[in-house]
Amino acid sequence: MNTIFQERKIVSRLLAVFLSALLIVPMLTSCGGGSQTSAPPPPVDDTIGRNVNNPAPRNQPQAKKGLSTGQKVAILVGAAALYYIYNQRKNAQGTGPQGKYYLSKNGRVYYRDEQGRAHWVTPPPEGIRVPESEAQQYRDFQGYNRRPTGRDLTDITAQPAPAL
Template sequence: MKTLSGERKIVSRLLAVVLSALLTVPLLSSCGGGSKTASPPPPVDDTVGRNVSNNVPANRPEAKKGLGTGQKVAILAGAAALYYLYNKHQNAKEDGAQGKYYLSKNGRVYYRDAEHRAHWVTPPSEGIRVPESEARRYQEFQGYNGRSTGRDLSGISSSAAPAL
């Protein structure tokens, strides 16, 4: 007949093995590849210290600095610049900063990277130089030619936003 201390050792070992197995289940399940149909990750707010610039590609000549005799320009900043960037990129096919832009329900503009993470767009602090004829459609927004008054982008739905 087995002793009482021998039975306790067997039960303790069995219990230790079962508990060890149960503790490894979460570890092993978290290492899975994940579902391909899962929702995209939350937005990345990388607006601190990072602006979207409206640089001219190297294969195009740079626009004249200042006001020329034949071309008047307006400076778009703030909401006016964001709305300009949104309209400029809303029909792009690619992902990323040079790809398609979206208008959020809270009045912010964002794009999605290759991993479908949202990145908020911040207009350049120096503004965007736009021909005056094209900039007129943004004159009601904050930031048109340095103006601090005007509309922001809240209340503009992406379906109601005019295309370029």
């Protein structure tokens, strides 16, 4: 009788230790805190839901002011405008719309906000007026002087954002 009691006592203790350990495991795994090596949040497409007839003001380069009437200009839309915008901001410092812009592997231009979230950049629908001498480097791209044909940005070497 005494051995049965001792066996039950040992089994009860082992069961108590096992159940206690099971209760502690979730607490230990949730309190890790750990390093913040998670991937940055997904990209934000600010163009979704935008009214094309009355577009939201964009913090993108605008046409050069003060062009003389005799100076020729080119209108850049589409890929040509995106590449122009990218080239204007690729060496900028900081984050956000006034910071550095990056070229993605899929041929889109984006910037990162303070939280590391990518924001896709879209050129203004009316295009960007650029002096013709400055716009010549974009003549092979779709959208140069509103031309529907030409290169896109997918074949340009992408400069990805640094890992966060």
